[in-house]
Amino acid sequence: MTSTPAAASREYALIANGTAIAMTEFPAPGKPPLVLLHGIGSRGSSWWPVVDALAGDFHLYQLDLRGHGASGKPEHGYAVEVFADDLQSVLEALELEQPAIMGHSLGGLVTLYWASQHPAAASALVLEDPPLHTLPEILPAFDGWIQLASLTPEQAAAWYHQEYPHWTLDDCQRRAEAITGTALGVFADLRAASAQALELGDTDRTPILAGVQSPALLLRGNPEFGGMATLDDAARFQEFLPHGEVVEITKAGHGLHRDATERFLEIVVPFLQRHTV
Structure with missing residues (x-):
C-alpha cells in the first residue's frame, strides 16, 4: 500500500505559460533540490513510495504536469516540448539553480527535452524507463x-x-x-x-541526447514485465552520453520506483549524492 508521506510538505500553484502547475514541496533547508516529474495519466503523488526515503537528503519538488492532477487542464497543448517549457518556467519561478531532475516515463522525456535546451543546467538527471523510440x-x-x-x-x-x-x-x-x-x-x-x-x-528520440551535458542515469525496466526503454535505447544513450550510466532492474517493468522501490533507491540515491551539492 502507498501511504501518505510522513515528511512535512506544503502545497501551492505556479503559473507556467498561462497554466497553473500544482506543486507539493517537501522542504529540507540546506539540502540539494530534486524535482520529480511523473508519467502520463498520473500525478505528482505517484512518487509517494520514495518520498520519505529521499526527503532526508533532498529538498523535493513534486509537481503535477499540465493536464494532470490539480494542475490546469487546457483543451490542447500537450506536446513534450510544452511540458519542457513549463518545467523551465517552474524552475525560474522557484529560482532553483542546478537542481537534480528525476522523471518517470513521459516525465523522463520531458526531462531530456528540457536538458537538451538547457545544457548543464541540472546537477543530475535520473530517467526512469522513458520510451526513447516511438x-x-x-x-x-x-x-x-x-x-x-x-x-x-x-x-x-x-x-x-x-x-x-x-x-x-x-x-x-x-x-x-x-x-x-x-x-x-x-x-x-x-x-x-x-x-x-x-x-x-x-x-528515434535519442538525437535529443546530443544536447545533454548533465550527469545522467537511465533506468530500464524488464520488457517482459512492461519495461519501455529498450536495449537499443540504452545503446544509443551510451553512444551519445559515454559517461552516462545505465542500469536495468530485472524484477520490475515500467513503474520501477513503485514496484521495485528498494532496488530503485539503492541505485538512485548514491547516484544523486555523487552529483549534487
Whole structure:
C-alpha cells in the first residue's frame, strides 16, 4: 500500500505559460533540490513510495504536469516540448539553480527535452524507463488510456483491481483517480504526435541526447514485465552520453520506483549524492 508521506510538505500553484502547475514541496533547508516529474495519466503523488526515503537528503519538488492532477487542464497543448517549457518556467519561478531532475516515463522525456535546451543546467538527471523510440504498440496503448480516462473513478478502480489483483484496493483507487483526473487532450495530443512520427518514420528520440551535458542515469525496466526503454535505447544513450550510466532492474517493468522501490533507491540515491551539492 502507498501511504501518505510522513515528511512535512506544503502545497501551492505556479503559473507556467498561462497554466497553473500544482506543486507539493517537501522542504529540507540546506539540502540539494530534486524535482520529480511523473508519467502520463498520473500525478505528482505517484512518487509517494520514495518520498520519505529521499526527503532526508533532498529538498523535493513534486509537481503535477499540465493536464494532470490539480494542475490546469487546457483543451490542447500537450506536446513534450510544452511540458519542457513549463518545467523551465517552474524552475525560474522557484529560482532553483542546478537542481537534480528525476522523471518517470513521459516525465523522463520531458526531462531530456528540457536538458537538451538547457545544457548543464541540472546537477543530475535520473530517467526512469522513458520510451526513447516511438513503437507501433504505443497507439493501442493510448487508445486504452483514453478509454480508462473516460470512466468514472469507481469504474477505473474496478478495472485496475481486475487487471492487477496484487495491488491493494487503495492503490487501485489512487491510480484510478489519477487517470480519470487527466485531461483527455493529453492522450489525444501525444497519440497524434506518435502516429505522425510512425507515419513519417521519425521514431528515434535519442538525437535529443546530443544536447545533454548533465550527469545522467537511465533506468530500464524488464520488457517482459512492461519495461519501455529498450536495449537499443540504452545503446544509443551510451553512444551519445559515454559517461552516462545505465542500469536495468530485472524484477520490475515500467513503474520501477513503485514496484521495485528498494532496488530503485539503492541505485538512485548514491547516484544523486555523487552529483549534487
